[in-house]
Amino acid sequence: xxxxxxxxxxxxxxxxxxxxxxxxxxxxxxxxxxxxxxxxxxxxxxxxxxxxxxxxxxxxxxxxxxxxxxxxxxxxxxxxxxxxxxxxxxxxxxxxxxxxxxxxxxxxxxxxxxxxxxxxxxxxxxxxxxxxxxxxxxxxxxxxxxxxxxxxxxxxxxxxxxxxxxxxxxxxxxxxxxxxxxxxxxxxxxxxxxxxxxxxxxxxxxxxxxxxxxxxxxxxxxxxxxxxxxxxxxxxxxxxxxxxxxxxxxxxxxxxxxxxxxxxxxxxxxxxxxxxxxxxxxxxxxxxxxxxxxxxxxxxxxxxxxxxxxxxxxxxxxxxxxxxxxxxxxxxxxxxxxxxxxxxxxxxxxxxxxxxxxxxxxxxxxxxxxxxxxxxxxxxxxxxxxxxxxxxxxxxxxxxxxxxxxxxxxxxxxxxxxxxxxxxxxxxxxxxxxxxxxxxxxxxxxxxxxxxxxxxxxxxxxxxxxxxxxxxxxxxx
Amino acid sequence: xxxxxxxxxxxxxxxxxxxxxxxxxxxxxxxxxxxxxxxxxxxxxxxxxxxxxxxxxxxxxxxxxxxxxxxxxxxxxxxxxxxxxxxxxxxxxxx
Numbered sequence: 398x399x400x401x402x403x404x405x406x407x408x409x410x411x412x413x414x415x416x417x418x419x420x421x422x423x424x425x426x427x428x429x430x431x432x433x434x435x436x437x438x439x440x441x442x443x444x445x446x447x448x449x450x451x452x453x454x455x456x457x458x459x460x461x462x463x464x465x466x467x468x469x470x471x472x473x474x475x476x477x478x479x480x481x482x483x484x485x486x487x488x489x490x491x492x493x494x495x496x497x498x499x500x501x502x503x504x505x506x507x508x509x510x511x512x513x514x515x516x517x518x519x520x521x522x523x524x525x526x527x528x529x530x531x532x533x534x535x536x537x538x539x540x541x542x543x544x545x546x547x548x549x550x551x552x553x554x555x556x557x558x559x560x561x562x563x564x565x566x567x568x569x570x571x572x573x574x575x576x577x578x579x580x581x582x583x584x585x586x587x588x589x590x591x592x593x594x595x596x597x598x599x600x601x602x603x604x605x606x607x608x609x610x611x612x613x614x615x616x617x618x619x620x621x622x623x624x625x626x627x628x629x630x631x632x633x634x635x636x637x638x639x640x641x642x643x644x645x646x647x648x649x650x651x652x653x654x655x656x657x658x659x660x661x662x663x664x665x666x667x668x669x670x671x672x673x674x675x676x677x678x679x680x681x682x683x684x685x686x687x688x689x690x691x692x693x694x695x696x697x698x699x700x701x702x703x704x705x706x707x708x709x710x711x712x713x714x715x716x717x718x719x720x721x722x723x724x725x726x727x728x729x730x731x732x733x734x735x736x737x738x739x740x741x742x743x744x745x746x747x748x749x750x751x752x753x754x755x756x757x758x759x760x761x762x763x764x765x766x767x768x769x770x771x772x773x774x775x776x777x778x779x780x781x782x783x784x785x786x787x788x789x790x791x792x793x794x795x796x797x798x799x800x801x802x803x804x805x806x807x808x809x810x811x812x813x814x815x816x817x818x819x820x821x822x823x824x825x826x827x828x829x830x831x832x833x834x835x836x837x838x839x840x841x842x843x844x845x846x847x848x849x850x851x852x853x854x855x856x857x858x859x860x861x862x863x864x865x866x867x868x869x870x871x872x873x874x
Numbered sequence: 875x876x877x878x879x880x881x882x883x884x885x886x887x888x889x890x891x892x893x894x895x896x897x898x899x900x901x902x903x904x905x906x907x908x909x910x911x912x913x914x915x916x917x918x919x920x921x922x923x924x925x926x927x928x929x930x931x932x933x934x935x936x937x938x939x940x941x942x943x944x945x946x947x948x949x950x951x952x953x954x955x956x957x958x959x960x961x962x963x964x965x966x967x968x969x
Contacts, residue, residue, distance in 0.1 A: 414939045421942030430960035431951070435943040439950060451939035472927040479890055481964040494927075528967060538961030666888055671927045679933035 398636065399600040402628050403608075404563045404593060405555035408570055409548050410580040411524065411588040412455045418523050418547035419446030419489065426586055434526070434541035440485035445674050448473075452547040455579035456496045456521050457680065457688045459549060462577055462695055463516050465500025467685055473521075473675040476667045481539050482526035490550075492669040495520035496678065497551075502573070503697065504565040505715055514566050515554030524548050549579070555594065555605065560624035564617050567591060568719075572696055576721045590615040595627045597635065606631070607641040611648055611655055623648035627655050699724055707731065707739035716747055722761045726768045733772025734779065742775060749792050766795050774802035782806060783813050784863055814861045817869065820853070823861065824873055827852040838874060849874065875913055876906040 417424055420437035437444045460467045474492035497519035505511050526541035551570060557563045571589055574580040582589045596608035611627060614620045626648075631641050646655040694702070696718050703714035703724075718724045723746070730742045750771065754761060766774075774791055777783050783791060783806060794805040806812055814820055827849060828835055838845040853866050877885075882902045886893040893901060947960065956963035 416941045423941035431947045432945040447937045449939050450936035536963040537967050676934040677927045
């Protein structure tokens with residue numbers, strides 16, 4: 398029996414405003430508990446929420462970037478539930494009229510195929526506080542610093558058909574919010590997290606299966622693992638003749654499985670109604686155009702430009718534009734190396750540099766080798782001071798903090814030998830030392846050419862200019 | 875429209891209200907009467923009327939994104955029944 402997976406995601410992006418969505422308390426991360434929770438965030442009687450303009454602008458920014466309708470008059474609603482980290486007894490959110498309407502995001506899969514994923518809506522809401530269940534003499538500790546932090550909840554259509562597509566979508570959205578500068582994307586701190594709605598149906602059927610919702614996934618890997626586990630689980634249930642129960646589930650990263658949340662925690666009856674403390678939010682075209690004017694070059698546009706302008710492949714262009722920092726780094730190196738060298742720069746950024754960054758789990762922003770330093774190194778390949786192979790050795794030394802390219806080349810004596818006389822001398826020696834191979838080569842064993850090149854490079858410690866070695870060897874043999 | 879006693883119990887639970895068993899009947903009747911009042915409006919033709927989100931015909935004013943609040947934790951926590959290490963303490967919410 399063939400099954401098809403259907404996935405929709407609800408992504409929560411914490412907006413990087415300086416103050417909260419409805420109060421003037423700071424949103425800075427890591428403050429002492431409750432020092433950034435004011436009377437409004439605490440839900441004290443008699444206080445009123447006042448909406449943060451920046452949060453609205455950021456929501457509109459995302460809306461424009463995903464080609465969505467901006468709702469001219471949107472409404473805030475109360476979502477009612479009881480939990481100690483929600484002091485008011487309701488979360489201010491948007492229900493029937495969200496600020497951002499229908500849009501879409503194109504994702505690219507590993508095989509180069511593109512798919513369009515529909516975005517149903519995106520709405521503004523406030524985050525809740527944090528409950529700390531460690532031992533406080535059998536009580537729970539509440540920190541309300543996070544309460545009132547602006548969130549944008551981005552709800553997708555059930556358009557994804559595999560965990561791979563869901564991860565590609567979440568990654569693309571993650572890259573987009575960072576490009577737009579509306580969310581820092583820090584998943585460890587919970588600034589960017591998602592809930593996944595997962596169901597399966599028999600291949601070829603129209604009707605969706607019963608879905609479950611997996612809450613609070615804060616890494617791409619957890620999203621992938623949680624979906625994979627959940628799909629297997631649902632298929633087992635259905636093939637065993639059972640029925641999937643619509644419920645909320647939690648992913649346990651240690652066990653790699655999802656489990657049902659007890660129904661007590663669920664209480665899915667939120668009794669939404671318009672919040673009488675807030676007037677409708679009117680967004681006029683002037684405001685929208687102001688936001689539009691502040692949009693940066695978006696990932697897809699950048700990718701297209703990288704392909705057209707630098708002649709990069711679709712794969713290279715999309716890898717390099719996966720984050721704004723990487724794209725900026727690449728362009729800074731190209732600026733120094735010359736746009737004719739774009740392909741070489743791309744190879745270095747995606748190869749040596751990314752490899753070294755991944756090895757140490759570092760971000761490109763704190764690479765020990767700056768774009769300027771890498772550009773200077775590549776310039777030395779260009780002017781024939783060193784070969785590409787030696788350059789990798791120089792790069793390692795630069796990474797280890799042994800100085801800039803010229804310093805390393807000088808200190809290690811890596812300068813390429815381009816003196817024809819000197820190379821010829823080595824070639825003559827190699828030929829004299831290997832009469833047997835010479836005979837075989839001359840009697841037609843062409844493959845031995847590589848052997849001679851190798852010997853010459855070995856004798857010169859890899860420093861002979863490869864092009865010259867080839868040329869001179871051909872002549873001499 | 876008339877609410878059952880179970881519905882009243884559920885509504886009370888959602889609102890965390892403790893309702894005495896002997897009062898349920900009365901609440902059911904009162905709430906049903908309110909719903910009946912609202913139901914009268916179903917008879918009005920509202921096609922072409924924009925749903926009202928707020929009784930005031932005005933729109934939300936926006937605030938500049940600047941932190942204006944200062945730390946008043948000690949002041950606020952003086953009202954709390956239990957605090958520790960800057961946290962508000964509440965009865966344990968998970969086992």
